[in-house]
Amino acid sequence: MLRLGVIGTNWITAQFIDAAYKQEAYQLSAIYSRHEATAQALADKVGVKATIYTDLDAFFASDLDVVYIASPNSLHAPQTIQALTAGKHVIVEKPLAVNLKQLAAVDEAVQAHPDLMVFEAARHIYDANFKRINEFVATNDVSGATLSYMKYSSRYDAVLAGETPNVFSRQFGGGALMDLGIYLVYAAVAWFGVPNRATYQAKMLNTGVDGDGVMRLSYPDFDVTLITGKTKNSELTSEIYVGRDTLAFDQVGEIHHLTLKTETETTDLSQPIFDNPMEAEAKAFAEAIETNDREAFKKAWTLANSVHQVMGQLRQSAGLHFDTK
Ligand SMILES: NC(=O)c1ccc[n+]([C@@H]2O[C@H](COP(=O)([O-])OP(=O)(O)OC[C@H]3O[C@@H](n4cnc5c(N)ncnc54)[C@H](OP(=O)(O)O)[C@@H]3O)[C@@H](O)[C@H]2O)c1
Structure with a gap:
C-alpha cells in the first residue's frame, strides 16, 4: 500500500483520491494546502483521515511514499523537484513543465534520483x-x-x-x-x-x-x-x-x-x-512504483520528454x- 500525499485541493484531487482508493493500492496520508480549512474540507469530502500540512517542507518530511501534485501549472516543476529531493515518487498533473527550462530542471532531478519515479498524469494514455x-x-x-x-x-x-x-x-x-x-x-x-x-x-x-x-x-x-x-x-x-x-x-x-x-x-x-x-493511470502508476518497474517508468518519461x-x-x-x- 502506497502512502499518498496530495497538493492542491480542487475537485481533481478528490477525483484522483477516489481513483486511488478504487484501486486499493494507495492510502491517503498527507494533504498540503495553503489553508488548513481547505485541506480539512477535502478530507471531509473524500471521507478519509489524513495529516494536514500548511508548510510544504513539513509535508515532504512526512512519511508519504508518493505525492500527487495538482497545483497551478507553473508550480508543478518546482514542487516535483522538491518532492524528489525529499525522496518521494511523484505523480504530477499535466503539464509537468511550462517551459523547456523547467523541463530540463525536472529531468536533471529525475536523473539524480535513479531510485524514484516521476509520472505525468496524462490519464488518457492509460x-x-x-x-x-x-x-x-x-x-x-x-x-x-x-x-x-x-x-x-x-x-x-x-x-x-x-x-x-x-x-x-x-x-x-x-x-x-x-x-x-x-x-x-x-x-x-x-x-x-x-x-x-x-x-x-x-x-x-x-x-x-x-x-x-x-x-x-x-x-x-x-x-x-x-x-x-x-x-x-x-x-x-x-x-x-x-x-x-x-x-x-x-x-x-x-x-x-x-x-x-x-x-x-x-x-x-x-x-x-x-x-x-x-x-487506469492510478493503477498503472501504483503497479510501476510497487514493483519498481523501471522499464515502465523509462517509457513514460521518454514519452513525456518528447511531448x-x-x-x-x-x-x-x-x-x-x-x-x-
Ligand atoms: N487530469 C485531469 O482531468 C485534470 C482536470 C482538471 C485539472 N487538472 C490539472 O490539475 C491542476 C490543477 O487544476 P485546477 O483547475 O484545480 O487549478 P486551480 O484551481 O487553479 O489550483 C489548484 C490548487 O492549487 C492551489 N492554488 C490555487 N492558487 C494558487 C496559488 N496562487 N498559489 C499556490 N497554490 C495555489 C489551491 O489549493 P490550496 O488552496 O489548497 O492551496 C488549488 O486547489 C492543473 O495542472 C490542471 O491541468 C487535470
Missing part, C-alpha cells in the same frame, strides 16, 4: 481505448489524422467578465494548449512519433494566453491536425486515416467510442473503460512564452 489505438497504428499504414479536444471551460465566463483565473493566466502557464491541447500532443507523439515540424495557430485572449487554436504536425509521409480550445464545446469526431478506411473516435481526452469504417462495413472496436477516468519538446515548438510558433525563475 485508458483501454487509447491502448487499442496504439495497436491499430502499429499494424496499419497511417495516412493522416485529425484529432480534437475542445471544451467550454467553467472558468471562461470569469475571463469574459474581465478576470484572470489561474488556468487562463500567463503567470501560471495557462491556456488551451497547456490545459487540453497537451492531451492531443500526447496522442500524436504516442501514436505517430515526434513530428519533423509542429506549428500552432492560436486565438489569443485578453489574459495573454490562447483560448483555442489549430496545430499542424508534419511527419515524413502525412500531416496531423490537432484542434483544441477552452472557449467552445465541440462535438467533433477524431479520426485516423488508413487509405480509404477511417478509425473514428470521440474527443481524445476521454475516448468512449471507437469505430473502424471501411467502404463496406463499420466495426465497433470500443473497449470497456473505468467510470472514473483517472483509475514537451513538441509543446515547446508549438508555444514558440504561437508566440506563447511562460517565464519562470
Whole structure:
C-alpha cells in the first residue's frame, strides 16, 4: 500500500483520491494546502483521515511514499523537484513543465534520483481505448489524422467578465494548449512519433494566453491536425486515416467510442473503460512504483520528454512564452 500525499485541493484531487482508493493500492496520508480549512474540507469530502500540512517542507518530511501534485501549472516543476529531493515518487498533473527550462530542471532531478519515479498524469494514455489505438497504428499504414479536444471551460465566463483565473493566466502557464491541447500532443507523439515540424495557430485572449487554436504536425509521409480550445464545446469526431478506411473516435481526452469504417462495413472496436477516468493511470502508476518497474517508468518519461519538446515548438510558433525563475 502506497502512502499518498496530495497538493492542491480542487475537485481533481478528490477525483484522483477516489481513483486511488478504487484501486486499493494507495492510502491517503498527507494533504498540503495553503489553508488548513481547505485541506480539512477535502478530507471531509473524500471521507478519509489524513495529516494536514500548511508548510510544504513539513509535508515532504512526512512519511508519504508518493505525492500527487495538482497545483497551478507553473508550480508543478518546482514542487516535483522538491518532492524528489525529499525522496518521494511523484505523480504530477499535466503539464509537468511550462517551459523547456523547467523541463530540463525536472529531468536533471529525475536523473539524480535513479531510485524514484516521476509520472505525468496524462490519464488518457492509460485508458483501454487509447491502448487499442496504439495497436491499430502499429499494424496499419497511417495516412493522416485529425484529432480534437475542445471544451467550454467553467472558468471562461470569469475571463469574459474581465478576470484572470489561474488556468487562463500567463503567470501560471495557462491556456488551451497547456490545459487540453497537451492531451492531443500526447496522442500524436504516442501514436505517430515526434513530428519533423509542429506549428500552432492560436486565438489569443485578453489574459495573454490562447483560448483555442489549430496545430499542424508534419511527419515524413502525412500531416496531423490537432484542434483544441477552452472557449467552445465541440462535438467533433477524431479520426485516423488508413487509405480509404477511417478509425473514428470521440474527443481524445476521454475516448468512449471507437469505430473502424471501411467502404463496406463499420466495426465497433470500443473497449470497456473505468467510470472514473483517472483509475487506469492510478493503477498503472501504483503497479510501476510497487514493483519498481523501471522499464515502465523509462517509457513514460521518454514519452513525456518528447511531448514537451513538441509543446515547446508549438508555444514558440504561437508566440506563447511562460517565464519562470
Ligand atoms: N487530469 C485531469 O482531468 C485534470 C482536470 C482538471 C485539472 N487538472 C490539472 O490539475 C491542476 C490543477 O487544476 P485546477 O483547475 O484545480 O487549478 P486551480 O484551481 O487553479 O489550483 C489548484 C490548487 O492549487 C492551489 N492554488 C490555487 N492558487 C494558487 C496559488 N496562487 N498559489 C499556490 N497554490 C495555489 C489551491 O489549493 P490550496 O488552496 O489548497 O492551496 C488549488 O486547489 C492543473 O495542472 C490542471 O491541468 C487535470
